Amino acid sequence: MTDALPLAADPDLASGAGVVAAAAAAGVETMFTLSGAHVFPLYDAAHRGRHRLRMVDVRHEASAIFAAEAVGKLTRTPGFAVVTAGPGVTNALSPVTQAHFSGAPLVVFGGRAPEAGWGRGALQELDQAPLFATVTKASGTAHTPQHVGPYAAAAFAAAGAAHRGPVFLDAAIDTLFSPVPVPGTRPGNDTSLPPSGESPRRPPLDPGAIAAIAALLGDAVHPVIVLGSDVWADGAEVAALELVDELGIPAITNGMGRGVVPAGHPGLVTKARRPALRDADLVIVVGTPLDFRLSYGAFGTPAAPARVVHIVDSPDQRATNRPLDACAAGDLAAILTALTAAVTPRAQWTAWRTTLADHVARADAADAKLLCADGDLIHPARIYGELLPRLSADTVVIGDGGDFVSWAGKFVEPTRPGRWLDPGPFGCLGAGLGAAIGARCADPDNPVVLLLGDGAAGMSLMDVDTLVRHDLPVVMIVGNNSAWGLERGPMRALYGYDILADLAPDTRYDRVVTALGGAGEMITDAAALGPAIDRALAAGVPYLLNVVTDPDAVYPRATTGL
The missing domain is CATH 3.40.50.970 (Thiamin diphosphate (ThDP)-binding fold, Pyr/PP domains)
Known part of the structure; x- marks a missing residue:
């Protein structure tokens, strides 16, 4: 060469x-x-x-x-x-x-x-x-x-x-x-990239859009705001929390929006998501698409559909799959700040938020039983029962899996934004090891915990070698139910049987990690979970806990998810 x-x-x-x-x-x-x-x-x-x-x-x-x-x-x-x-x-x-x-x-x-x-x-x-x-x-x-x-x-x-x-x-x-023959020469039009490094300008704040959304809020009795990933990406997390605090509108968070309204906040009603979106008369969706995760924007009930507002960071992100009652596009922090200033809280919203808080309390009570579940086989929720008290506010939690990580979505509520990573709506299994590598490089001073289904683990564990070679300590927890759990349940529901959904029982994923220079152990007793997590967090090396879970303890879903 x-x-x-x-x-x-x-x-x-x-x-x-x-x-x-x-x-x-x-x-x-x-x-x-x-x-x-x-x-x-x-x-x-x-x-x-x-x-x-x-x-x-x-x-x-x-x-x-x-x-x-x-x-x-x-x-x-x-x-x-x-x-x-x-x-x-x-x-x-x-x-x-x-x-x-x-x-x-x-x-x-x-x-x-x-x-x-x-x-x-x-x-x-x-x-x-x-x-x-x-x-x-x-x-x-x-x-x-x-x-x-x-x-x-x-x-x-x-x-x-x-x-x-x-x-x-x-x-x-x-x-x-080749050397650059003429320093500073501007490129021609031989590619689809923009002709310069200048960022495109976003539309200015639209007072008419703010007034329209404020009017809808003025008529609403049961409003809900959904805060998605772009709230974080656009630097609007402070403005979003101020809106929730000042107006008292119940909030649901998803994706990188998790933590914008911190865990334990009285306005956070993510655990009451179903009744909130069913009984709402106005849903304001900020920084996330109206896709399958949000029922394509079909909120309320067929007899009493909710009005829908979409607030996005760029005009091309406006929902086109359904009519909108109002929309705004641009700097999300500026839009949310202007909306907070334009709206006067209504007394009815306090009662509405209290109703949803009661739903959250009931969900918390039900979760508490799962989080301490006992038995001969480890329930996946028990892993989170031991993990949650050991997570600091600064821990980055990464989900890579189907059924096992669905439990994480249910239980893990960050106390600040920028602490949760998942594959997003495209859902690539096997993304977790790469995400852990990136997270550790981006935030070397705080713990990184990677939650893996055993299916996802099989797609990427060789990159533990990368963690070891570059001295990137990460705690990995595998929920090992010896199956493609997200597929086995729906297939049984559809056909009465399943095929191609089983993995080898009790696979020693921990030994893969030790062979690559990290550390790990297999856990088969729920009582051993807490001490094992403590060892992993203190180890200072890539450490995998291979937790054998009950294969019949599946995440409860209202549909097959197909």
Whole structure:
């Protein structure tokens, strides 16, 4: 390779260094990658150039993207992943799609077969950017050396601007090794990326929209506000909590919105979600789509449907799947602050919130019995009964699984935002190890707890090696029911039997971790859970608790979930 591609004595001379410079300018501190020759100039620049980045190499490209996505979610600064050409790029497609559905700021840079002689069938010659066109904010190729840096800057600007999301950019190996011939040259229109690094402007605050929403609230007797991931991503968590506090509107949180209204707050009614959304006459949804998680916006009852308001960070996020009674798009903090100022609380809302608080109290009482459940087999809820008292306010909790992590969604209520990660509506199993890598890099001073179903564990545990090599202690808890629990129950309900849903009983996932240099143990007795969690949290190394659970203790669902 060195015969065809002369190495620059100065790593900052190669055009690939422009990508690293753009990343550093955007606030990136860590590059996640899996080594590949097509992107060596980026490594060289990050290792010994002017703009040095920490480099964390993983065992599968998907984990690099999941790690970068987690950084983007937690820090609200675009995460950065670099993958080599061909399979390295195609392995990134599902994680990038997850980031698209989650609205996570992320830049993925891919290597590409040589520009010289394109079309002759070089190794891994594939026009990669079109693969990402439908699941990114922008996807394109920098075809000449002078385009690489400016387009990388544009990629980071686009990823971090509302509505946030992933951007894919690639460049050929010979392009990346080539020096930039004319410093500062602006790129042409050879890619779908924006022509500059400037962030698009959002619409200004619309007083008419605020007045319309305020009027609907003035007529409402049973209002509910739903706070989603973009409340956190847009920096609106303080304004959202002030609205809940000042107006007394009951609140439900989901996704990265968890913790915006802290656990124990009298206005938090997530545990009364079903009666709240059924009996509401007005639902204000902020920073999350009206998708399957929110019954596609069908609130209230068929006889008495609730009015629906959608507040989003960008006009293209407005719901189009149902009529809206009002909507607002733009800076979420500004919208929520203006709405708080425009509305006078109504006395009826106090009684409504008290009613929902009673539902929450009953749910808490029912949960308390599950959390201390005893028996010959460990109920999954018992794991959370032991874990919850041991979580600090700063612990980052990550869910990666089906049935086992559904219990986490029921029981884990953060006390501040930015402490919860899950795959989001696209639901990629196997995202957890990458997310744990990213979370530990983004927040090295606080505990990271990864909750894994045994199915999800089988997809990604090899990246424990990454945790070990890079000294990233994480506590992993596997709910091991020896099954694809999320599929087994629905299949039995539909057919009266199940197939292809069983995993080997009592698989020693803990030994996988110890073989890779971490630590772990198998737990079969509920009484041993608490001390084992204490050992894991104190270990200072990647530590996996392989908890064998009751296979018949399934998460209660109202439908099959199909």
